[in-house]
Amino acid sequence: MMEHRETPALPVMPLSVALVGQTVTFLGVDGGNGITHRLAEMGLTPGERLEVVNRGPGPFIVDVRGTRLVLGQGMVDRIQVRTVME
Amino acid sequence: MSQEPLTIALVGNPNSGKTTLFNALTGRNEHVGNYPGVTVEEKYGQADSGGQRIRIADLPGTYSMTAYTQEEIITRNFLLDHKADVVIHVIDCSNLERSLYLTTQLLLIGLPVVLAFNMFDRAEAHGWRIDIAKLSNLLGVPIVPTVASKGKGQDELLAKAVAAANDPAASLARQAIPRYGDDLEQEIEKLAALAGRLNLPGVGHPRWLAIKLLESDAETIGRLQAEADGQALAQVMKSADDARKRVAAMYRDSAEIVLADRRYGFVSGACQEAVKHTVESRHVLSDYIDSVATNRYLGLPIFAFMMYLVFQVTFWLGNPVADLLDKGKEMLAMWVRTLGPEGSIWISLLADGVIEGVGAVLVFVPLIALLFLAIALLESTGYMARAAFVVDNLMHRVGLHGKSFIPMLIGFGCTVPAIMATRTLESRRDRLATMLVLPLISCGARLPVYALILAAFFPRRVVLNLLGLSMTNQALLLFLIYLIGVAMALLAVRLLRKTLFAGEAGSFVMELPPYRLPTVRALLRHIWVPTWMFVQKAGTVILAAVVIMWTLKTWPQLPPDQTRQFEAQRAQIHSENLPADELSQRLQEVNIQEHHDQLLHSAIGRVGSFIAPVLKPCGFDWKISTALMGALAAKEMFIGQMGVIYAVHERPGQQAVSLRQALVHDYTQLQGFCIMLFILIASPCMATLAATWRESGSIKWPAFQWSYLTILAWLVTTAVFQVGRLLGG
Numbered sequence: 102m103m104e105h106r107e108t109p110a111l112p113v114m115p116l117s118v119a120l121v122g123q124t125v126t127f128l129g130v131d132g133g134n135g136i137t138h139r140l141a142e143m144g145l146t147p148g149e150r151l152e153v154v155n156r157g158p159g160p161f162i163v164d165v166r167g168t169r170l171v172l173g174q175g176m177v178d179r180i181q182v183r184t185v186m187e
Numbered sequence: 188m189s190q191e192p193l194t195i196a197l198v199g200n201p202n203s204g205k206t207t208l209f210n211a212l213t214g215r216n217e218h219v220g221n222y223p224g225v226t227v228e229e230k231y232g233q234a235d236s237g238g239q240r241i242r243i244a245d246l247p248g249t250y251s252m253t254a255y256t257q258e259e260i261i262t263r264n265f266l267l268d269h270k271a272d273v274v275i276h277v278i279d280c281s282n283l284e285r286s287l288y289l290t291t292q293l294l295l296i297g298l299p300v301v302l303a304f305n306m307f308d309r310a311e312a313h314g315w316r317i318d319i320a321k322l323s324n325l326l327g328v329p330i331v332p333t334v335a336s337k338g339k340g341q342d343e344l345l346a347k348a349v350a351a352a353n354d355p356a357a358s359l360a361r362q363a364i365p366r367y368g369d370d371l372e373q374e375i376e377k378l379a380a381l382a383g384r385l386n387l388p389g390v391g392h393p394r395w396l397a398i399k400l401l402e403s404d405a406e407t408i409g410r411l412q413a414e415a416d417g418q419a420l421a422q423v424m425k426s427a428d429d430a431r432k433r434v435a436a437m438y439r440d441s442a443e444i445v446l447a448d449r450r451y452g453f454v455s456g457a458c459q460e461a462v463k464h465t466v467e468s469r470h471v472l473s474d475y476i477d478s479v480a481t482n483r484y485l486g487l488p489i490f491a492f493m494m495y496l497v498f499q500v501t502f503w504l505g506n507p508v509a510d511l512l513d514k515g516k517e518m519l520a521m522w523v524r525t526l527g528p529e530g531s532i533w534i535s536l537l538a539d540g541v542i543e544g545v546g547a548v549l550v551f552v553p554l555i556a557l558l559f560l561a562i563a564l565l566e567s568t569g570y571m572a573r574a575a576f577v578v579d580n581l582m583h584r585v586g587l588h589g590k591s592f593i594p595m596l597i598g599f600g601c602t603v604p605a606i607m608a609t610r611t612l613e614s615r616r617d618r619l620a621t622m623l624v625l626p627l628i629s630c631g632a633r634l635p636v637y638a639l640i641l642a643a644f645f646p647r648r649v650v651l652n653l654l655g656l657s658m659t660n661q662a663l664l665l666f667l668i669y670l671i672g673v674a675m676a677l678l679a680v681r682l683l684r685k686t687l688f689a690g691e692a693g694s695f696v697m698e699l700p701p702y703r704l705p706t707v708r709a710l711l712r713h714i715w716v717p718t719w720m721f722v723q724k725a726g727t728v729i730l731a732a733v734v735i736m737w738t739l740k741t742w743p744q745l746p747p748d749q750t751r752q753f754e755a756q757r758a759q760i761h762s763e764n765l766p767a768d769e770l771s772q773r774l775q776e777v778n779i780q781e782h783h784d785q786l787l788h789s790a791i792g793r794v795g796s797f798i799a800p801v802l803k804p805c806g807f808d809w810k811i812s813t814a815l816m817g818a819l820a821a822k823e824m825f826i827g828q829m830g831v832i833y834a835v836h837e838r839p840g841q842q843a844v845s846l847r848q849a850l851v852h853d854y855t856q857l858q859g860f861c862i863m864l865f866i867l868i869a870s871p872c873m874a875t876l877a878a879t880w881r882e883s884g885s886i887k888w889p890a891f892q893w894s895y896l897t898i899l900a901w902l903v904t905t906a907v908f909q910v911g912r913l914l915g916g
Contacts, residue, residue, distance in 0.1 A: 159580035173695025
């Protein structure tokens with residue numbers, strides 16, 4: 102859903118397309134200040150890095166500040182991240 | 188010195204070991220207000236330190252002072268209303284930054300704070316070097332390292348808490364106040380000055396109010412609207428709104444996000460100074476297990492297998508014990524009958540009423556205990572959170588998300604704590620939808636009914652032997668019943684989400700705690716509390732119902748001429764000089780017939796016959812109908828009632844007719860299965876309806892819950908019975 106903003110240098114993408122083991126920068130959540138605040142308070146502040154630990158048939162497990170978070174199926178499509186160039 | 192007890196509030200993130208510390212601090216003197224596993228309400232325990240009596244409140248886990256769920260609101264209000272003298276914030280040392288984030292907010296509520304660095308040993312073992320003195324200085328609060336599971340550091344923790352509570356002014360003066368940078372501080376100061384003029388210390392002090400207004404915190408605004416003067420408040424709200432706009436323009440993010448970011452910045456700074464060698468290793472083993480347990484293809488089959496194992500083991504270990512207890516109960520009843528003259532009303536009440544009725548229920552205590560053990564294991568190891576992850580996709584298809592599945596898993600034990608556990612769901616619509624279908628998740632109290640029916644109608648057979656693990660027909664049928672319940676719950680949710688609670692499911696974010704080995708003590712507590720509740724229920728509600736049932740079935744008695752007829756029949760059989768086997772069988776038939784006639788003649792028989800036509804299409808006669816009426820109050824009552832109905836007064840030299848034999852004599856396998864179905868679906872028990880009422884805040888929801896489930900039960904059971912009969916079942 103973010104294709105139009107994609108640039109080859111710093112691609113912005115929904116978290117749902119990230120691969121297991123990939124580290125990305127968290128940018129925000131589409132539609133919903135409440136959930137962005139909730140995530141920020143659990144350690145996922147905009148600009149923070151997260152690593153995809155595992156992806157199930159829908160939800161993701163990510164590592165943020167040394168904690169494992171489960172992000173549900175509906176959310177991973179709405180979470181925008183940017184690839185970290187290693 | 189020890190006049191007034193001091194109140195300590197125990198606060199912390201979920202999974203921080205808070206409840207373990209609570210149990211360690213209070214010994215076993217806790218008031219069990221909660222069902223184990225769900226701290227969704229505050230609970231209290233007693234302790235003392237140097238002669239000072241202390242009351243400790245264990246509050247539901249929370250990540251911040253912004254409340255998103257019911258349980259978090261409970262914690263937040265408890266603290267904001269200053270119901271405690273001092274706060275102990277329990278910190279999981281291996282999760283320092285996220286834990287200290289909450290501290291930055293606790294420092295503002297106006298109560299002395301003491302930090303308990305829990306699981307300190309584990310952090311050190313993982314190579315973390317935490318400079319306690321430095322961190323304590325930076326935050327301006329006492330810090331005590333503890334290891335709750337081994338009972339370390341508790342005395343010091345309590346002593347520090349008492350000292351802080353005894354001199355709150357000095358403690359508060361020392362506490363660091365996180366600063367947010369010049370731009371934000373300016374906005375906060377302006378708002379604080381305005382908020383101070385509202386003069387509402389009950390809602391919070393000015394800085395706290397200013398920050399919450401800047402965050403546009405719904406809960407705080409609600410409190411202000413309830414208490415503040417309308418015009419003055421409107422002015423404050425306008426300023427807060429302007430401030431939010433300025434912050435958003437400056438930082439391109441809303442104020443609450445910027446504030447959260449700054450707090451994490453403050454925490455990170457403190458940790459950088461006071462913590463060395465932050466190598467992350469606590470997840471290694473957990474990740475390894477998770478690579479299998481949460482695998483996208485294996486996760487669901489593994490979960491299904493685990494659940495199957497729960498029921499298989501419950502049955503395999505529990506049934507032999509239940510059988511033994513059943514024999515014991517029969518012997519006890521027989522012995523009681525020899526105590527008085529035949530036909531004594533009191534002996535009959537004790538033997539046929541109390542022992543047969545309450546005993547029939549108590550026999551199943553081992554099964555219940557094992558079931559709760561299994562659920563406790565799933566929960567305390569951390570697997571339950573994985574299950575929520577694994578089923579998220581499935582739950583999504585019916586309009587909920589994985590988190591709703593945790594109450595459902597708890598519901599396999601007991602529906603009441605499951606309904607309370609819906610407090611962890613953020614969205615009210617998700618919560619109501621989950622609550623309404625929870626009774627379809629078959630609870631522990633229904634297990635005895637299944638156990639009785641299965642043992643009576645489906646003799647144990649091994650149907651499959653797989654790698655030394657034998658599957659029995661009983662375990663498979665039991666699993667089937669549970670699956671039917673789960674499937675219907677999911678269908679019902681889907682319907683509810685399309686109609687009454689239409690709309691998107693709420694967002695699903697949940698912490699995945701590392702796997703943990705539960706302590707034996709914690710497991711024992713998890714088993715003991717609900718099992719003891721089950722026993723207490725048998726000794727009170729069920730006992731009362733059983734006595735009523737016995738009274739109604741004993742009177743009016745058969746007219747003397749009919750009794751004489753049966754006596755004559757027995758004399759006739761005795762005179763025929765039959766072999767022992769045949770003699771006892773013939774006598775038994777007469778006895779059952781007499782019992783049957785007596786029942787039909789009794790008050791309960793007449794009531795049962797009156798309502799039986801309604802349940803006839805389901806395959807139930809008046810006896811089952813009567814027992815089902817008993818099950819309205821509590822599901823396991825069905826057995827108690829059947830026990831009383833079928834308690835046959837033995838005569839010397841005759842074998843007792845067990846409840847199982849009597850059932851097989853009167854009903855078919857199909858009818859047995861229909862009983863299980865009806866017990867599964869129909870009419871949630873009183874306690875469930877009460878919990879739904881309390882948690883939903885309106886009587887219309889339990890009324891709806893009861894009606895739709897009872898109608899559904901009638902329809903499903905009728906369909907199964909009628910189709911089954913056509914197929915020759």
